[in-house]
Amino acid sequence: MELGPLARHAGLLLLLSACQGRVGDPPLPAWETLTRPGDPQIQEPPPPFDPCAHAPPPALIDPPLRRLTPAQYRATVRDLLGDPGFDPLLDDEALVITERGVRQLDEAAALAIERRDQWTINPYPCDPSGPVDDTCAQDLIHNFGARAFRRPLTAEEFAALAVVYQTAVTELGFEDAMSILVEVILQSPATVYVDEGDPSRPAGIHALDDWALASRLSYFLWDTMPDAALFEAAATGQLSDPDGLRAEAQRMLDDPRAQATIQSFVWHWLQLDGGRLHHALEDVQKDPERFPEVDPALLTAMGTELSAFVARTILEDDGNFDALFNSRSAYVNAPLARLYGVEDGPTGDDWAWVELNAAERGGLLTRAAFLTVFAAANVQSPIRRGVFVLEEVLCNELGDPPPNANDVPVVGGTVTGASGTKVLSVRQDVEARTQGNDCAGCHTVINPVGFTFEHYDAIGRYRSQELGTNLPLDSQGALRGTDVDGPLTDALQLSKSLGQSKKARACFARRFAGHALGQPESTIDRCAAQALSPTFTEGGSVRDLILDLIASEAFTSAVIGGE
Amino acid sequence: MYDELKNSGRRAFLRGLGAATIGLPLLELTHGQAFAAGTPLKRFLTVFSHGGVISNQGRTRKYDGHGNNHGHDWWRPSDPGENLVLGPIHQPLQPFRDKLLVLQSIDNMAGVRQHQYGTGGHGTANVTVLTCADVQAGDDPVALGPSIDHVIAERLAATQPVRFNRIHLKVRGHNYGTPYARAAGEPVGGEENPRRAFDTIFAGVTASGPDPAFVRKQQRRASILDGVLEGYRGFRRRVSGADAQVVDAHLEHLRALEQALQSVELAPICAPPGQPANTNQAELVGPLHAQLIVAALRCGLTNVANLEIADILTPWTPAGLRMDSAFDIGHSLGHYAREVGETGANAAQLDDWLAEVADNRRWRTSLVAEILAGLADPNFPEGDGTLLDNSLLLYTSEFSDPAGHMSKNTPVLLAGSAGGYFRTGRHLDYNTRAVADPLTLEYETQASLHNLYTSILQAMGGNDTHFGSDHADYQGPLSGLT
Structure with missing residues (x-):
């Protein structure tokens, strides 16, 4: 059978995914797998095992046209x-x-x-x-x-x-x-x-010519064709020189057009263009009785706020990963200011940068766009919020739910059971529904992350009592299976941990590199993403990540030829 | 593969556009007149409703309603016998009862056998239900073969030239992947906006013959297309390996556009329907799409038409808002099936759930009814009967029970007989356990969609002995249809 372009790379993908982490299945150092606890022969354990210690940067693949x-x-x-x-x-x-x-x-x-x-x-x-x-x-x-x-x-x-x-x-x-x-x-x-290939060259890895590099740069950083200066740099051979390439990348990053790519990446990463269980932000439908303020203008405003936040955090301020999760600056109009409880915010049709309440808000994950999309039509959705953080922020692959899993939104409220009728909070309902053997394996990890968001309702308003049940909200949670494990009081603490997590940075680098290189993310494993930009993994500068990525062989070369 | 284009290229084509030679069979067709002689035309339609039905299907046994899940099957005919008595979801089709076949106990074995839990799952079920193909697994599985509509479209176009090999309209909303594919690794989506669909399908179609300004515009477009085709032929010579497939597909689609242009002269004499509203509201889009499909078939613009309905909620139906307002996608409503059984977490909501889902699916069925009514309109006779008699419509979904992601006992309703090939007005159940007791909850079948599509290919004039992958229990057509 003739295989499609995706199938062609299947063999390569296997090779690249060797050190992928899994919840409940962390890579074990060899000695642990061979001995039992208390084994007298073992005097002291070897140094901490770093599965990525000797990993190469992203390998080149021959992606489909x-x-x-x-x-x-x-x-x-x-x-x-x-x-x-x-x-x-x-x-x-x-x-x-x-x-x-x-x-x-x-x-x-x-x-x-x-x-x-x-x-x-x-x-x-x-x-x-x-x-x-x-x-x-x-x-x-x-x-x-x-x-x-x-x-x-x-x-x-x-x-x-x-x-x-x-x-x-x-x-x-x-x-x-x-x-x-x-x-x-x-x-x-x-x-x-x-079209980067020249089939007349022998099959193998070739450095891209200046024209192809110019296209890669401009579509990566600007989402559009090269401008005159970039064409000029290509025509004069500047891009083949690493310093020339870096200088051009710096110039382009300072251009307002550079907002486009980082915004579209974060938009896609946060699944604001739709996901397995939710509509795109623009198509969101909420219970009109509980959320009469939701209209297309408010949904659009949530998106505007998020894009402005991302552009400012990554390109204008110090561009630190930590700020993405913890900065409280927000670009709001009057309806958003009301939603966030900002008292002296803009009025009329004005937009303004404001600082959000430090007790209630941090970066991306505590903003209306994310919280609205990851919620049911009437209540918050701790499971979906938790799964997002684990799978997309930390790259902890959870795998498919078992076949008897139930995707119905867990909404709490009045529940009639064998022991009579009672009112459950969303959190209590989630706990009750996920305690079975089939569920607990993953949900003991998922729920404590998702519960940290309990104070944010289905459109991201901060509440101290749950809408509907009027029960008190409990945002106690925990992170497990990461480099920043520990108990959490709320989503603000979660955001602080994520901002410092090397695992989260490596995950971000992985998602971002996949986006930049036009490769399915699965072809870039965690170790490769970490090796791509050690400076980013250490220091968290997104600008460093972008520049390192542009300098990498995966960006400047391609698998070409062999006709 | 494309070299012949150089010789049959646009010079001849342009001359053809200037001269008003009109192919006779098509002209007759466009008047809605009886087809003169020879083999009667055939058409194939699908109505694909994402998200399953009201079904009690389990893997080897149907639910009896004593567990978490309800015990209702509202797709099943109301009488277990062969004489078709339509069930609740099919009520809008009552006027066409004699033209229908409801088939039960046909599994999507490509979906079942390629899914880790042996049910189908969303992605795998979707990409196999119309393709019966091998699947490239992953977060978004990909079918490695064409869907049945594409296979039929290519074949019919060879003997029944049309402007569009197939048309594909979609009622927009949430769903998991598309069941339609042109070829391995080439999923295909539908046009969602009825106005845009109209503009494309009926461009230049008038009741009075070609408009000279339009013909000149088409001539200009032909020049462009010819230049673009030449560029892609050159590109094709540069690329290799899997990239060649990508460029081949592009070339193939350019040829389809060329074909649509060339046929402008062939089928313009047909009263087009009124221009539809420019809307995305599903309750308006659905009926408009149905009307466009009927009009396109009447005007001979296509042989194959597909209406895909996302797993939408239908708040405009009488029981459309019975359920909890937590739902914002149909998928959640479907999953609720496992909560409304006797011991389910929300047993008290069974009646509300049944009412809302039944209304939802009946609305979808009403679109089938609208298409059938158009095809059966006696004002547009064809041969001794109507367009419907020469057509075959398949109404299906990727699941029976949506809560279990169940690809067993896939919903199958056929309408029309493909020119008298199928014996309609019947209900057939391939459940081997039902022979002794038609109402048994035991379930076992050897029938797969592979076999159904083999039957359909034969009905459309093929001599196929198999369709799709090797996952079916047996090869060949279904028994008892002809």
């Missing part, structure tokens, strides 16, 4: 034509493009031409409504083509586009022929796909 994401394609066409209002329907993110995706590209290119009046960058070297001018067409192919392809055209590509022009000018006239060239270039493989 990628194409620009819908957001990247949209931004690229906007930049090519200087048309920030260009907003076609593009939503095909499938690994292999679908018919619908190809149709959308076709329609997007047509839309770009229709919006000619909005262009602020004119791709035409001459007036296309003027007389036939073959040289002008050739210039269009050379210049616009190279910007769209993000590299000079090959002779074959030039010849093919010249044929398109010749045929069109004969049959439809010069003006149509020129716009047809633009439309063809906008849909061309070199525009749509991230």
Whole structure:
């Protein structure tokens, strides 16, 4: 059977996942597995076992051919034509493009031409409504083509586009022929796909050329095509030099466009674009009786706040991982200020940076966007919040729930059982439902993390009594199976622990590297992510992580060739 | 594979667009007239409802309602005999009872046998239920084969040229993966917005013949497409290995667009439906999608149509808000099945749960009814009967009991007979334990969706002896359908 592009890499993935941690199944030092406690032969244990001590950085894989994401394609066409209002329907993110995706590209290119009046960058070297001018067409192919392809055209590509022009000018006239060239270039493989390979080279790992590096940099840091300065750096060979590459990366990180990638990464990481058990933030539905203030504007505001927070924390302030979890600055409007209990916040349609109450709020995990998405429609969801922290912040893979697991939201309230009717808090209900043998193995780890969030209701408001049951809230919890284990009083303490956790940093590096390299996260294991940026793992500077990642072989090279 | 395009390229095509030669069979079709002669046309439709039904299906035994789970099966016909008496979920289909086949006890064995717990799970069940394919496991499993609609679409398009090999509309919402795939590793989603679907499917379709301005626009688009195709052919020569599959798929889709362009001249003489609302509200989108599907089939724009319904909640139905407002996705409502049995945590809510889920699934069934009503409209006769007689519609879901993620006893309802191939108006149960006692709770079957789809391929004119992976107990069609 012909295997898909994913299957092709299955063998490699196995090799790379050797030191992955699992809850309840930590990597054991060899001596522990061979001896029993109290064995008299053992005098003293060896030094602490570090499974990542000698791990190499992320290995190169030959990833499937990628194409620009819908957001990247949209931004690229906007930049090519200087048309920030260009907003076609593009939503095909499938690994292999679908018919619908190809149709959308076709329609997007047509839309770009229709919006000619909005262009602020004119791709035409001459007036296309003027007389036939073959040289002008050739210039269009050379210049616009190279910007769209993000590299000079090959002779074959030039010849093919010249044929398109010749045929069109004969049959439809010069003006149509020129716009047809633009439309063809906008849909061309070199525009749509991230084509880094040169099949004429022998199979193996090759350093990317400057043009391919420029594309990697700009799509990683800006989510769009290179600007003129980056093209210039590529043309003059600066990017092949590690110092030149770093200087260019620094320049790009200081540009406001750098917000795009870090924001889209965190958005995806926090599953604000939807998850296995929840809608995207924009589609969230809450119980209108309990949360009459929830409307599309409030949900949008939660997202705005989160994106602003991420951009400021990572790019403007000291860019420390710890701040992501513990900074209390928040960018709020009036409805959000009310939700957070900020008293002298902005009014009307204004937005402002404020400091949130230190007794109630910390970083990302205590903000409305996260808490709203990880909640049922009427109450908080400690299980889902706990699972998120363990799996996504700490990379503790929990595995699938057993087949008899029940995904119904645990909502507490009046419960009728054999012993009569009683009112349970969400926490009590969760404890009651997860105490069985099948559940307890994972839930003794999950629940104590999730319970630390008990004070935040289904839209992230801070409460001292539970909404609905009016029972007191208990946010006592604990972290287990990490490098920052211990009891916790609440989510603020959890956030403090996570901010200091090397395991959480390695996990962040792993998720972030997967995003940056366009590789499924599973291909970058924990040790490799840790080896990628020891400075980040130690000091927590996200800027260091980004720069180290860009300097790594995984970023500057690719598996190429072998045709 | 694409080299022949160079010769059959757009020069000939452009000339074709200029001249108004119109293919006769299609012209007749577009008038909704009787099909003249030769093999009657066939069409295939799916209505896929994510999230299962009201079912008491267990792995080897059905629930009796004395445990946590309820003991109700509201997809099952009300009479165990072969004479079809529709059950509660199928009530909206009463007018078409004679055209229906309800099949019970057919397992999705590709899902069951490739899932760690032997039930199907969300991802595995979804990607196998229409493909019966081997699966590449993972957080988001991938089917390594095409779904049945794609296989039929390719075949029918070869003998019944159409603008779109298949169309695929979706009622948007939460669900786990898509059951539709073009090929191994190529999942396919549907168009969610009825206005956009209309704009694509009915572009240039008029009751009075081609509009010259539209034809000129298409000519320009043909030039573009031709240039784009050439670019991808060059690209294809540069890439190797798995990347070749990616570029091949792109080329294939470009050819599909070209085909749609070329057929503009073939099927424009057909009254298009009114332009639908530009909406994302499910209660409006569902019926609009159903109407678009009917109109596209009547106009001969496609042979294969799919309506995919996410696992949505339906608060607009009479019992739509009976249950606790904790639910924001249909998935949670489905899971509640295991709480409303006699000893379930919320036994007292059984009636409310049944009412809300039944209304939800009946609303989904009403979309099937809307499609069938359109196809059975006597104002659009075809041969001695209607479009429905020459069609086959499959209404199914990835689960029977959603709470158990149960891929056994997959819901299967067929409508239409594919030109008299299937004997309809019947109920067949492949549960071998039910021979002695039709109401038994014991469950055992050898029938798999593999066998159902083999039967369907045969009904559509194929001589297939098998469909999909090697996970079924036996190869060949289901017994008793013809």
